[in-house]
Amino acid sequence: MAANTTARLGALGRAELTLLVRNRTALFVALLMPLSLVLVIRSSLDQVDLGAAGMSVIEAALTGGIGMVLLMVVHTNLVSAYVARREGLVLKRLRTGEPSDREILTGIALPSLALALAQCALLVTGGAALLDVRAPQRPVLLAAGVLLGLVLMTALAAATSAVTRSVDSAQLTTLPMFLVSAMGSGLFAPLQVFPERIASLCELLPLTGVMTLVRAGWLGGGDTKELLGAALTALAWTVISVFAVQRWFRWEPRR
Amino acid sequence: MTDLIEADGLRRTYTGGFEAVNGLSFTVPQGEIFALLGTNGAGKTSTVELLEGLAPPSGGAVRVLGRDPYRERAAVRPRIGIMLQEGGFPADLTVAETVRMWAGCTTGARPTGEALELVGLTARQGVRVSQLSGGERRRLDLALALLGRPEVLFLDEPTTGLDAEGRRDTWELVRALRDGGTTVLLTTHHLEEAEALADRLAIMHQGRIVTLGTPAEVTASRPARIRFALPETVPPARLPRGLRAAADGRQVEIRTHELQDTLGALLAWAREADVRLEGLDARSASLEEAFLDIARAQRHETVVV
Numbered sequence: 001m002a003a004n005t006t007a008r009l010g011a012l013g014r015a016e017l018t019l020l021v022r023n024r025t026a027l028f029v030a031l032l033m034p035l036s037l038v039l040v041i042r043s044s045l046d047q048v049d050l051g052a053a054g055m056s057v058i059e060a061a062l063t064g065g066i067g068m069v070l071l072m073v074v075h076t077n078l079v080s081a082y083v084a085r086r087e088g089l090v091l092k093r094l095r096t097g098e099p100s101d102r103e104i105l106t107g108i109a110l111p112s113l114a115l116a117l118a119q120c121a122l123l124v125t126g127g128a129a130l131l132d133v134r135a136p137q138r139p140v141l142l143a144a145g146v147l148l149g150l151v152l153m154t155a156l157a158a159a160t161s162a163v164t165r166s167v168d169s170a171q172l173t174t175l176p177m178f179l180v181s182a183m184g185s186g187l188f189a190p191l192q193v194f195p196e197r198i199a200s201l202c203e204l205l206p207l208t209g210v211m212t213l214v215r216a217g218w219l220g221g222g223d224t225k226e227l228l229g230a231a232l233t234a235l236a237w238t239v240i241s242v243f244a245v246q247r248w249f250r251w252e253p254r255r
Numbered sequence: 256m257t258d259l260i261e262a263d264g265l266r267r268t269y270t271g272g273f274e275a276v277n278g279l280s281f282t283v284p285q286g287e288i289f290a291l292l293g294t295n296g297a298g299k300t301s302t303v304e305l306l307e308g309l310a311p312p313s314g315g316a317v318r319v320l321g322r323d324p325y326r327e328r329a330a331v332r333p334r335i336g337i338m339l340q341e342g343g344f345p346a347d348l349t350v351a352e353t354v355r356m357w358a359g360c361t362t363g364a365r366p367t368g369e370a371l372e373l374v375g376l377t378a379r380q381g382v383r384v385s386q387l388s389g390g391e392r393r394r395l396d397l398a399l400a401l402l403g404r405p406e407v408l409f410l411d412e413p414t415t416g417l418d419a420e421g422r423r424d425t426w427e428l429v430r431a432l433r434d435g436g437t438t439v440l441l442t443t444h445h446l447e448e449a450e451a452l453a454d455r456l457a458i459m460h461q462g463r464i465v466t467l468g469t470p471a472e473v474t475a476s477r478p479a480r481i482r483f484a485l486p487e488t489v490p491p492a493r494l495p496r497g498l499r500a501a502a503d504g505r506q507v508e509i510r511t512h513e514l515q516d517t518l519g520a521l522l523a524w525a526r527e528a529d530v531r532l533e534g535l536d537a538r539s540a541s542l543e544e545a546f547l548d549i550a551r552a553q554r555h556e557t558v559v560v
Binding site: 007088095096098 | 307329337339344345347348361403
């Protein structure tokens with residue numbers, strides 16, 4: 001049974017990878033946008049006093065870059081992919097076969113997840129090798145943060161696709177998540193530089209917990225209580241998203 | 256013989272209250288080709304989706320291979336093949352890539368080459384799905400439905416968009432599968448397709464089965480028809496009473512359950528009266544007439560012949 005699941009996920013993922021490579025726009029966004037946004041983050045941070053956050057400008061930019069990868073390569077990209085497969089009746093056709101619903105959604109996500117993972121690895125190793133950034137202080141915590149982020153972004157993308165009518169409108173429906181996360185989850189600037197009341201509100205946003213785990217894993221710091229809270233926030237959002245998918249995900253176009 | 260498909264009092268009501276399927280009951284034994292025939296909107300696709308386990312029925316029960324196809328999807332799917340009315344394949348994959356993807360998701364899949372050979376798409380395997388004609392897409396869809404050597408095959412309008420030759424090829428293939436023991440349920444609005452292919456058929460109208468039986472049984476209950484035109488000098492009133500002819504100007508139509516006797520009487524009268532019957536045409540009831548009668552009559556009661 002497990003071998004069958006692997007075979008099915010492999011077949012679905014391979015087809016989806018072929019489609020991603022043949023879709024120039026999606027490929028461009030997935031490959032170039034996150035890394036170029038690291039540069040944008042870096043230049044915007046010149047204005048910010050990072051003393052309170054205990055990290056250098058480049059460290060803040062690279063950890064923010066991981067958040068960018070999660071948002072653009074996983075969330076934005078997958079909303080489009082799920083909507084495109086739904087509107088093309090591909091999801092409906094796949095459901096006539098042997099894969100379970102979960103396998104279909106996971107299989108479609110695989111190439112984006114692999115790409116995101118590779119880019120995160122690139123940010124970490126590139127930062128350490130070329131930009132004089134600390135090597136990950138707690139690699140397990142960093143990996144856990146990234147993995148949790150991948151799962152959360154996938155589930156959120158599937159949920160977002162339910163309220164997205166067409167591939168074109170995906171540009172609109174992914175925007176709130178992007179803006180809220182970019183500004184409120186500490187992608188452009190760590191939450192430590194925000195006023196305390198705003199920062200504690202921002203801690204409840206979907207991606208904030210993941211970002212806290214990633215920064216603590218990579219750069220060190222963060223007390224147990226803070227990390228536990230971050231992990232719980234991220235987990236709670238994942239559970240909510242999975243529930244939303246089970247409840248509202250659409251497998252075929254509206255008639 | 257075991258019934259591999261069982262529908263008992265099947266209902267499907269859409270949100271808004273529209274009853275697409277309204278109390279269907281029928282069974283399909285192993286190794287039979289069973290056709291659901293009906294006009295557009297008769298409820299064929301809504302019915303097939305229930306049998307395939309794509310949606311739960313609003314009422315009644317479905318069993319495929321003895322199991323509930325919706326609740327026991329994982330157990331049923333590996334043993335059935337499904338061709339939807341409209342195939343959903345990513346436009347940017349080639350034919351071979353599409354089959355490969357599907358094969359990876361299918362237990363005991365045929366090799367890609369064999370599947371494409373079956374439906375005559377071997378020469379098109381490097382072509383993107385977006386470049387295929389409508390008929391070629393139907394055949395690709397059929398190849399995928401056959402990939403896992405299914406015991407039960409569901410075909411929703413399998414030959415729509417195919418040219419005459421493609422349609423014959425598909426019929427041949429479906430017959431060969433049936434002869435190999437596969438149970439086939441297909442929907443169609445082509446009457447000749449049902450007549451040529453089906454061992455038994457059900458005519459659906461407004462979500463119900465109106466007639467069910469072999470093509471011969473369904474047509475046997477219908478009258479044969481004789482048509483001709485009388486010369487202008489002969490008024491229809493001169494025709495013998497017993498023929499029960501209906502005239503529309505010079506055009507005359509006779510409906511009869513005793514074609515040979517009625518035709519004999521007509522010809523004897525014509526010879527005696529020295530009347531030429533222009534455009535004389537006599538034919539047994541066809542499925543088409545049975546079908547049109549039913550569509551016209553809008554009957555609600557189920558007639559099992």
